[in-house]
Amino acid sequence: MSPRRRSAAGAAAFAIVLLLCGVATVTPPTAAQSSSVVVTNATHTPTTPAAGDTFEVRATIRNQAGAAGPFTVNEVAVEVPGGGPGGRTSASDLGVLSPGTSMEVGLSATVDEPGWHQLNVLVYGQTTTGRAVRVAYPVTVQVVEPQRPQIDAEFDDGVVGAESPVDLTVANGLSTGIRNVQVELMGENVRIDRPRRVGSALGSEAEANYTFDVTPTRAGDQRLTARLTYTDASGERRTTEETFRYAVEPLERDVRLDVATVRGGDPAVEVTVVNLGNADVEDVAITGASGDATLSTALVDRVEPRDTETVRLNVTDLAAVGPELTVRAAYEVAGERHEATRTVRGVFVPGRIELTGIEVTQTEAGSVRVTGTASNVGTTDVQAVTVSVRAGDAVGPVDPGAEYFVGAVDASDFASFTLNAQVDAGNETTIPLEVRYLVDGDERTRTVEATYDPPETPERRGSGFPLVGVGVVLALVVAGAFLWRRRRAA
Incomplete structure (x- = not known):
């Protein structure tokens, strides 16, 4: 065989291999399904979910037109290989498919690791003859690195029966804005007032705050789950969740x-x-x-x-x-x-003014200066305190200083005053002082006698000359008596 013919034969063989590989690649998964019940289509939204995000798998189940009878759909499930018990979601008792009819079933799924993953849609049911049927349909999903808005929560420990706030913050760290925002707060053993909130949009590098009123119904460690659902710039509807530990104490009332x-x-x-x-x-x-x-x-x-x-x-x-x-x-x-x-x-002693520390001194002008303090010995304040010299027959006020306005005096406090008076020293040894003030709106008046000790004056002591004359007379009388006795004796 010539080299040209060998090359042509090799190329033909290679083309056949490629054709066979292509046929194997596009072989529909219905080949392994029941002859009467098939999964005609399965899609997922979004088309490229992020790792850890919840996305929806929607499958179309059809009972072929040539089927012998109705098909009862007992359960439809989506399995994530290697996902453990949490990697399987299902829906049960979905009804009966007559020959030639279809139904759509949507189930949620979550893949934690980025990369290409093959999920399985499983249909369980039975025919009219009671034969159990299991149909499997693979779904290939590309999971990308998570790039999603962040959810944070701030709250204090809860108390059974007591409402308290839980503050959620949604931070959009994406380079584009999100829209049709929906924020939900869920939890077991709690009551949440208005658990769902919505917003029209949240721009790039922006934050939104939401406050939820939460009332725990059971003590112990509980869980609060915050879920954010939104539409990204590509039009994909995405969901992300965060779960927080919520410590709840029994109620203590004191x-x-x-x-x-x-x-x-x-x-x-x-x-x-x-x-x-x-x-x-x-x-x-x-x-x-x-x-x-x-x-x-x-x-x-x-x-x-x-x-x-x-x-x-x-x-x-x-x-x-x-x-x-x-x-x-x-x-x-x-x-x-x-x-x-x-x-x-209670202890309520109404305000009362006592005049204390009174001193009376003589001035160079001949008047008398009276100083002292107006002391409040009660437990309430007094107002408009005025101290004055009350006029009498031998006492009278002298300006300036005939009256002194003290003003307000707080409870257990005092204020000083100074008065001037004119006193007839020969007839008076006390000076009447009048104090007026208000207590709880009522006017009170009382009089205090200030002791006055007049200074020594010639009038009060009497003249010195009459005393000298009396002494001289007495001396002369004594001398005369002495001389008279001597003469008689001689």
């Missing part, structure tokens, strides 16, 4: 009240709501009752766990200095109403 009398200002008590439990205390209404006083009401929106909130209740219509006060706080924890009570004895 609410206490601290009540203290407010010093200064108008009569009042401070009520501190102490939340020693592990759930929020909400919608707190604080009231007070007493047989000797009237208390106002206060509201607190929320007290977080291991935290406090303080409010002020005004006390009016006081009928006693130390009234018994009962304070109640009605509140809500984990959707249920409760009440805490505390009874204390």
Whole structure:
């Protein structure tokens, strides 16, 4: 055989091999199927899913027109070889196919590793004669490296029965935007308010935040799953999920009240709501009752766990200095109403001004200067304190300084004052001082006597000359008597 003919024969043989290989490549998978029930087509969306993403496999099952009778579809499954128990999804009791009819079945699948993978669509059923039939159809999928938006979650440990927020952040790190965004939060043993949220689009390098209110129903380690479904720039519909550990504690409710009398200002008590439990205390209404006083009401929106909130209740219509006060706080924890009570004895001494440290000195002008302090010995503030010299027969005020306006004096505090007066030293040893002030809107007036010790004056001591004259007379009398006795003796 010539070289040309050998080359032609070799080329022909090579062409035959290629033809046979091509025939083997395109041989439809229905060759291994039942003669009456076949899978005519199987597609997957997206066409190139990312590793770890969930995608859909949709198969068309047909009972051929020449079949002997109906075919009952008991189960359709998709298997990922090497995927273990989690690599198989199925649907059961799908109905009956009459001869010449078809049905479509969609199932989800996930492949964790990138590369080419062959999945199997399996159909299980039986004919009218009761013969079991199994049909297998391979589906080849190219799985690419995952490039998808990221999901992150931020939340505190949960408490059974107590609602708390779970914040989800969707971050699109792709070079293109995504659209038709759908975010879902799921979990076992939890109640989720509005578990599904939607958005029109999320641009490249952009973030979106979603807050879900979650109420656990069982203590222990639970799982929360966040699912993001979106359409990418190629038009493919994609899904990605993240699962988070969610620790849930049993409910601990412990609410206490601290009540203290407010010093200064108008009569009042401070009520501190102490939340020693592990759930929020909400919608707190604080009231007070007493047989000797009237208390106002206060509201607190929320007290977080291991935290406090303080409010002020005004006390009016006081009928006693130390009234018994009962304070109640009605509140809500984990959707249920409760009440805490505390009874204390208040101490309310109305503001009262005492004039203390009074000193009286003589001035060079002949008037008297009075200095001292206006001291508030009560537990409430006083206002408009004024100290003045009250005029009398032998005492009168002198300007400037006839009256001194002190102003407000806080509880247990004091303020200084200075007054000027004219005193008739021969007839007066006290100076009347009048103090006026307001307590709870009522005017009070009282008078204090300041002791006045007049200085020594000639008028008070008397003249020195009459005393000298008396002494001279006495001396002359004594001398005369002495001379008279001597003469008689001589």
